[in-house]
Amino acid sequence: MAEIMEYGMFIDGQWAPGDSGEMMEVINPATREVVARVPRGNKNDVDKALASARAAFESGVWAGKKPEERAEILFNAALLIVANKERLSYLESLTSGGTIRRTSTVDVASVAASLAISAALIKEMPKVEHAMCPPWIAPMHSYTKREPIGVCAGITPWNFPMILAAYKFAPALAMGNSIVMKPASITPVTTLELAKILHDAGVPAGVFNVVTGPGSSMGNYLAGHPEVDKIAFTGSTAVGRRIAEQAAKGIKRVTLELGGKSPLIVLDDADLDVACNMTLFAFLFHSGQVCESGTRLIVPRKLHDQLVDKLIAKIKKLTIGNQLDIGTDLGPIASLDQLNTIKEYVKIGLEEGAEIAYGGNVLTGGIYDNGFFFEPTIFVNCNNSMRQVREEIFGPVQCVIPYDDLDEAVAIANDSPYGLGGGVCSRDVAKAQKVAGRMRTGTVWINTWHVLRPDVPFGGYKESGYGRENWYHALMAYSEVKHICQDLTPDADDKIMFNLIGLNK
Numbered sequence: 001m002a003e004i005m006e007y008g009m010f011i012d013g014q015w016a017p018g019d020s021g022e023m024m025e026v027i028n029p030a031t032r033e034v035v036a037r038v039p040r041g042n043k044n045d046v047d048k049a050l051a052s053a054r055a056a057f058e059s060g061v062w063a064g065k066k067p068e069e070r071a072e073i074l075f076n077a078a079l080l081i082v083a084n085k086e087r088l089s090y091l092e093s094l095t096s097g098g099t100i101r102r103t104s105t106v107d108v109a110s111v112a113a114s115l116a117i118s119a120a121l122i123k124e125m126p127k128v129e130h131a132m133c134p135p136w137i138a139p140m141h142s143y144t145k146r147e148p149i150g151v152c153a154g155i156t157p158w159n160f161p162m163i164l165a166a167y168k169f170a171p172a173l174a175m176g177n178s179i180v181m182k183p184a185s186i187t188p189v190t191t192l193e194l195a196k197i198l199h200d201a202g203v204p205a206g207v208f209n210v211v212t213g214p215g216s217s218m219g220n221y222l223a224g225h226p227e228v229d230k231i232a233f234t235g236s237t238a239v240g241r242r243i244a245e246q247a248a249k250g251i252k253r254v255t256l257e258l259g260g261k262s263p264l265i266v267l268d269d270a271d272l273d274v275a276c277n278m279t280l281f282a283f284l285f286h287s288g289q290v291c292e293s294g295t296r297l298i299v300p301r302k303l304h305d306q307l308v309d310k311l312i313a314k315i316k317k318l319t320i321g322n323q324l325d326i327g328t329d330l331g332p333i334a335s336l337d338q339l340n341t342i343k344e345y346v347k348i349g350l351e352e353g354a355e356i357a358y359g360g361n362v363l364t365g366g367i368y369d370n371g372f373f374f375e376p377t378i379f380v381n382c383n384n385s386m387r388q389v390r391e392e393i394f395g396p397v398q399c400v401i402p403y404d405d406l407d408e409a410v411a412i413a414n415d416s417p418y419g420l421g422g423g424v425c426s427r428d429v430a431k432a433q434k435v436a437g438r439m440r441t442g443t444v445w446i447n448t449w450h451v452l453r454p455d456v457p458f459g460g461y462k463e464s465g466y467g468r469e470n471w472y473h474a475l476m477a478y479s480e481v482k483h484i485c486q487d488l489t490p491d492a493d494d495k496i497m498f499n500l501i502g503l504n505k
Contacts, residue, residue, distance in 0.1 A: 013205025041213030056206030077201035148176035255467030260420030263413035292421030342395035419461025
């Protein structure tokens with residue numbers, strides 16, 4: 001067994017013990033072995049981190065830098081992240097259960113790209129925007145400029161710890177804000193590693209802080225804290241609702257990226273091999289633990305049985321195992337709690353009359369006995385009123401719903417409280433584009449899935465949240481807009497606006 005790693009919190013540019021002195025264990029979900037310990041934080045730790053962030057912001061040590069200076073430091077951080085690719089990808093896989101094949105390619109590159117793109121955008125962003133219309137009454141000069149909001153808080157989930165943290169801190173830092181990150185209690189390690197990298201790249205002390213501890217207490221405290229000016233949260237809709245309620249008391253700026261139950265509409269002209277691979281990728285990527293997973297398969301009734309048979313045949317060829325093995329296709333479920341949630345939804349599906357065409361069980365025997373593994377599961381005989389069809393499961397479970405005409409398919413797709421992702425599979429590009437336009441979701445993929453790029457916005461409709469992460473949309477979300485208006489008339493008696501109340505008598 002490898003040596004257990006010990007971390008402190010990262011506050012004011014240095015490692016800090018927790019106020020309580022208590023530690024939390026971080027485990028490898030494939031083996032249940034303890035791999036790291038981090039402080040079990042409390043409100044006092046949050047207060048310290050926010051005080052550090054506030055002091056750094058008010059000092060201007062970061063916010064006062066020119067955009068080009070901040071950009072250079074963020075570019076340096078991106079390069080350091082790439083240089084530390086091996087360690088970061090290993091730790092991300094070790095603690096989250098993501099396969100090393102994915103974390104060593106997608107995850108590290110995405111974090112570096114979030115920083116590099118945010119840096120590039122602030123260099124190109126105009127420092128001021130001058131008003132276009134001529135003064136209608138008197139000679140005046142009006143212009144707008146963007147300024148940082150202040151102290152931000154980022155609360156991230158356990159499924160993609162690095163990527164979803166970068167979606168928040170990259171634009172926040174680029175715009176000159178300070179930030180306190182609160183990673184999920186079971187996957188805090190890589191966020192702490194990123195804190196050290198950002199510090200080494202030149203981000204000043206206090207600008208980037210990380211606190212660790214229970215989300216139920218620390219997350220709510222952060223959301224309602226008077227020193228927080230903006231909060232970004234990724235997680236369940238239920239928790240997001242509570243975050244929004246807390247933030248509303250202080251009229252805080254909020255970005256919420258919440259749950260999903262994304263529909264995949266297969267059109268009757270689809271290539272079934274493409275439809276098969278698209279469906280499997282949509283609901284099995286990271287063992288289904290993705291907010292925008294395609295977990296409602298809406299398929300023409302005449303193609304239903306043929307497509308389901310193809311899905312099962314290909315599932316049998318996938319390798320489920322230790323996430324650190326490069327040959328593994330699907331790794332473990334991230335925690336025992338999540339494994340139990342998946343089991344409960346499978347039970348609910350059976351009770352409501354759905355049938356299991358494949359899977360439905362916890363994997364046992366050999367390496368499976370030591371970790372949290374669930375086999376890919378396909379429900380048939382589903383309708384859109386069933387709980388396992390309507391509610392987010394966050395596991396490798398697909399619900400197949402047949403349809404008879406395209407209007408019915410679109411209606412089924414949109415009949416959901418969520419609107420995060422969606423997809424269309426078709427040979428006809430124009431037809432697919434029309435269907436995509438009718439779907440009420442923040443992202444629609446055509447003949448692919450899970451393409452989330454730092455240069456395109458990401459977010460949801462309806463109960464999947466509000467606001468957008470990535471690209472310039474994120475930079476706007478981490479800035480305030482100030483209008484500055486200067487009357488160019490030199491003498492008080494000549495200032496026409498003052499005469500509106502008779503001041504020029």
